Amino acid sequence: MISWSHALVTGGAGFIGSHLTRALLADGRAVTVLDNLSVGRREVVPDGARFVHGDIRDERAVAEALAGVDCVFHLAAQVTIRGSFDRFHEDLDTNVMGTARLLRAVDPTRVKWFTLASSMAIYSDSDSPKPIDESHPKRPISPYGVGKLAAEDVSQQVLEARGIPFTATRFFNTYGPGQTFTPYVGVLTIFVTRLLRGEPITIFGDGEQQRDFIHVKDIVAGAMAAPGREPGRYNLGTGRGTSLNQLAAMVLAKLAPGKQANHAPAQAGELRFSVADISAARRALGFSPTRTLQQDMDDVIEWVRQREVTK
Numbered sequence: 001m002i003s004w005s006h007a008l009v010t011g012g013a014g015f016i017g018s019h020l021t022r023a024l025l026a027d028g029r030a031v032t033v034l035d036n037l038s039v040g041r042r043e044v045v046p047d048g049a050r051f052v053h054g055d056i057r058d059e060r061a062v063a064e065a066l067a068g069v070d071c072v073f074h075l076a077a078q079v080t081i082r083g084s085f086d087r088f089h090e091d092l093d094t095n096v097m098g099t100a101r102l103l104r105a106v107d108p109t110r111v112k113w114f115t116l117a118s119s120m121a122i123y124s125d126s127d128s129p130k131p132i133d134e135s136h137p138k139r140p141i142s143p144y145g146v147g148k149l150a151a152e153d154v155s156q157q158v159l160e161a162r163g164i165p166f167t168a169t170r171f172f173n174t175y176g177p178g179q180t181f182t183p184y185v186g187v188l189t190i191f192v193t194r195l196l197r198g199e200p201i202t203i204f205g206d207g208e209q210q211r212d213f214i215h216v217k218d219i220v221a222g223a224m225a226a227p228g229r230e231p232g233r234y235n236l237g238t239g240r241g242t243s244l245n246q247l248a249a250m251v252l253a254k255l256a257p258g259k260q261a262n263h264a265p266a267q268a269g270e271l272r273f274s275v276a277d278i279s280a281a282r283r284a285l286g287f288s289p290t291r292t293l294q295q296d297m298d299d300v301i302e303w304v305r306q307r308e309v310t311k
């Protein structure tokens with residue numbers, strides 16, 4: 001067992017990072033958030049957290065953020081698979097070089113664990129909806145996936161050499177209240193937002209591609225379980241696939257009964273089947289996701305509705 005008391009959450013003003021920060025505070029930990037607010041918002045960082053407004057590529061900001069910290073959750077990243085084709089330079093600069101700069105600053109005499117938010121995008125595409133485990137081939141099909149895999153590899157090598165235990169948590173498609181609205185990330189949030197605005201929704205490709213949609217609370221529980229358990233790289237999903245046609249039908253039934261989704265050509269970088277085998281995380285982290293899209297859809301709709309009213 002390790003004992004630690006003060007977490008750094010990079011990207012803590014973002015969707016998953018702000019949920020994680022709240023959960024860590026509720027668990028009695030001190031939390032420092034480092035975020036450049038490129039996507040995240042200051043107001044979602046809870047009052048109890050120390051906030052450092054800065055970039056993970058900035059040595060001074062990183063040093064300030066690491067003061068007193070004994071456990072790191074590194075979530076700050078450019079998060080868009082499709083966008084990473086246009087902005088591959090910025091994407092890799094943040095997701096790989098930013099991670100490298102953070103690693104360089106971590107003091108092995110203080111930091112007892114380092115957890116990296118990785119992604120299902122590190123995997124090669126799969127030709128069946130069968131859940132994939134961590135041994136599935138890794139030939140990412142987007143610059144974003146290349147960067148996340150490089151970040152995992154360099155973190156493992158550097159941290160192992162310096163004696164700091166390392167866990168990579170590979171998040172599958174995460175949904176829930178608080179998801180940042182961009183045209184690229186978070187298909188459920190995009191569908192709900194567009195329908196509430198009276199706009200049509202679009203499915204890229206035939207819609208039979210499958211995703212493993214996991215609620216942000218389950219993701220946070222998986223990430224928080226990492227420090228002190230078996231180091232390694234673990235899939236965090238539900239083990240269940242949902243096709244985009246199924247997802248669209250669920251959202252349309254709630255918000256625009258009788259309407260249909262449009263279809264547009266498939267986009268570069270999109271995996272056909274992305275469903276997690278979570279046996280390793282169950283065994284090593286005690287990971288046990290409980291939420292389902294069916295139960296949580298109304299919460300997401302309500303959250304987007306509030307955001308649309310107050311924006």
Ligand SMILES: NC(=O)c1ccc[n+]([C@@H]2O[C@H](COP(=O)([O-])OP(=O)(O)OC[C@H]3O[C@@H](n4cnc5c(N)ncnc54)[C@H](O)[C@@H]3O)[C@@H](O)[C@H]2O)c1
Pocket residue numbers: 010011012013014015016017034035036037038039040041054055056057074075076077078079094098117118119120170171172173174175180
């Ligand atoms: N949302 C998903 O479905 C999903 C799936 C797989 C992996 N992930 C990973 O989880 C993590 C969190 O994702 P999210 O969905 O909360 O995204 P998000 O965009 O809401 O959060 C990312 C945060 O990082 C901050 N940030 C970006 N570049 C930065 C920089 N250079 N310096 C400091 N801060 C910076 C942003 O301002 C933002 O607050 C990311 O590492 C992402 O790659 C997310």
